[in-house]
Amino acid sequence: MPKLSIIIPCYYNEDNIPVTVRELVANEANFPPEVSFEYVFVNDGSGDDTLGALQRARTLYPDRICIVDLAGNVGSYNAIVAGMAQATGDCMAIITADMQDPPALMVQMYAYWQQGFKLIIGNRQDREETGLQQLFARAFHVLMKKIALPNIPDGGFDFVFFDRQVAEHIITLQERNSNLFYLMVWLGYPYVNIPYVRRKREIGKSRWTLKKKAKLFIDSILAFSFxxxxxxxxxxxxxxxxxxxxxxxxxxxxxxxxxxxxxxxxxxxxxxxxxxxxxxxxxxxxxxxxxxxxxxxxxxxxxxxxxxx
The missing domain is CATH 1.10.287 (Helix Hairpins)
Structure with a gap:
């Protein structure tokens, strides 16, 4: 029986958790019956009641939900690595807690994994957000494709499905001040690219500030380009x-x-x-x-x- 571990980094997601858990559990029905599930929620030093919301969700699904509570805020990428280290699945997926990425896409990703692909990327072909946020995201990924990693898909991505072997490489590398998703592509495994439209956030306020975006931009260029x-x-x-x-x-x-x-x-x-x-x-x-x-x-x-x- 293959086991799928879904890693969800959480930062000020108190209101999102009930909806996120409900959608993820409902999506299980779309998978083949032999697949078992593990949800690894990583509380990245949230200042609200995210941990309490996760604990309440765990009382509903104690056999499926694992909570990793970090001592402080270390950023979503490091929080994801913490989730990888705790996950026990044969394959893994990373999805955001705000449900802007469609969980149903993981069914198609799982099918590609069964065919032997170690890495499956859901890239943002378009997004429902508008204005400067969309412009910044597009410019960032175009520039990275030009000067650092020409083999990354267009549009950017942070919704991935990957084999346990990929997770072990990432955990071993312990890369600092980098871009976790670009690092997965850098490993060199052939990957499948599935385009989708990223949904607009409906609940809560994004903590992905301009300062954090600027740091990610600098980290990504310096980590993968001279x-x-x-x-x-x-x-x-x-x-x-x-x-x-x-x-x-x-x-x-x-x-x-x-x-x-x-x-x-x-x-x-x-x-x-x-x-x-x-x-x-x-x-x-x-x-x-x-x-x-x-x-x-x-x-x-x-x-x-x-x-x-």
Whole structure:
């Protein structure tokens, strides 16, 4: 009997939990009868009564629901790794607690897993959200596809179905300041891509702030691409050639020109431009150095306060 472990990271999802559990359990009827289920809810240091809502849900389904209560907020990706470490299924799926991703899609994902695929991705072909949120998401994934991982699907994704072998790789890597879903693609397993339309959030308020999005953007680029370092090298070379050319121009004016260059304004512009470039370059290099330091300290990705099984 194959066992499916569904990992659900939770952060301020008190009102979502009853609906989420109801939809997930109802979706079991769409699977073949031999499949057994395990729901691993990870409370990522929520400040509301998310843990209480999970405990109430567990009283209804004590044989299926496992709760991993983390000591503090470590971010959804680290919380998912904590769920992977606790899950016991032959295959696993990750879905958000706000039910913006359709649980019914997991039935099709499971069918592909039975055919031998280790990774099945549900990518957002479109989304019901509008405005800056949609624009930011599209720009982020287009840029990542261009400069970091050309084999990722269009539209972005955080709804995946994968084999236990993939989970073991992710747990072993203990990757910090990275993008968990891109890391799954980076492993190199052939994957199936299933497009779908992401639903609009109906309950609660998203905690996915602009600050968190910016951090994910920086983490994703630095974790999978050397583009920022190479861009600094290219820019330094361009500035060096420009400086050499401008130096020849000044020497020519002194030797052959009748008008001497005054130079103060041009010198200040060049000085300010080069200084700004140097500070930016130091900032980019510092990001890489800090990530190396964070990995060298080998602090745990998460601290488990208690597990309810």
């Amino acid at each position: 583009f920022p370092i190479r861009a600094i090298s290219v820019m330094g070379l361009v500035l060096g050639l420009a400086a050499f050319g401008y130096g020849l121009y000044i020497i020519g004016l002194h030797l052959f020109g009748s008008q001497k260059p005054e130079g103060w304004s041009a010198l200040m512009v060049v000085l300010l431009f080069v200084s700004a470039f140097q500070m930016t370059a130091l900032g980019v290099i510092g990001e890489y150095v800090w990530r190396g330091l964070d990995a060298a300290r080998q602090r745990p990705l998460y601290v488990v306060k208690e597990v309810y099984v």
